[in-house]
Amino acid sequence: MRQATGRPVTVNGHQLYVEESGTGPGHVLFEAGQGLGRTSWDPVLPLLPDRARLIGYDRDGFGRSPRSTAPLSLDQLADDLVALAEAVVPGRFVLVAHSMGGLVARRAAERLAPRLRGLLLIDPTPETAPAYDAIDAIARRVDRTLAVAQPLTRFRAFARLASGNVRRVFPADTYAAMLAEDFVPAGLAQTRREFRAVAGAIPGFRADPPAPPTCRTVLLSADRPRRGGERGHPALQAHQRRWADTLPDGRYETVDSGHFIQAEQPALVADRIRELLDGPA
Incomplete structure (x- = not known):
């Protein structure tokens, strides 16, 4: 079983649960995708123990982070990421984000820019992608589906069935932690809140990225x-490539993997983190 231990860190008036490992000279901060938390990085962390201090956390209301009473927005999630970096990461660091976490990381990167040695985005959906064209209707449909599933996750058999895409790619001990912390009624309730927050943020991202x-x-x-x-x-990949190509120092790379690249290709993810750590100080 995973033996990681963590601690609560107070940011913006509420607590986030943080786990730290590794003993190297650099620092890497991980931002999870929607519906998951710090445990989603378990496959990568053992590959970097002597390269950096590795910091994962649970966003507001996920995993072991208590749910705050403040209204949830993507800007608030970015504020939490910035505050967490200020609280636990000395100096410059590499920021790694998966999926929806890429939106949070990009918004936070506006303020973290002087401290970032590199940014690694794992299968994000850029705001320009057609998948967001009907985001309001999609959000309503997803919310209805999750509202039905939410109480049913009290039953472990249903929770295992509903999380089969995660169970198939993550290690057994990591999946056990996810099942206990994320695929429970409170976890799905927070996923619904986050999905609504993302849906509300997309028009602003498109108008003022x-x-x-x-x-x-x-x-x-x-x-x-x-x-x-x-x-x-194909359209998603085209928009991913187009966004990376607009950057002053960006690179787009396809990976033989499904959406959870950090679970299916952890060695490749670790290699890209090393590249960013080895860049200019």
């Missing part, structure tokens, strides 16, 4: 589409 990161940026794109997303996958 975050400033392009000035640090070295690598975008890893999953070559295998998510279930049900086969038709839109």
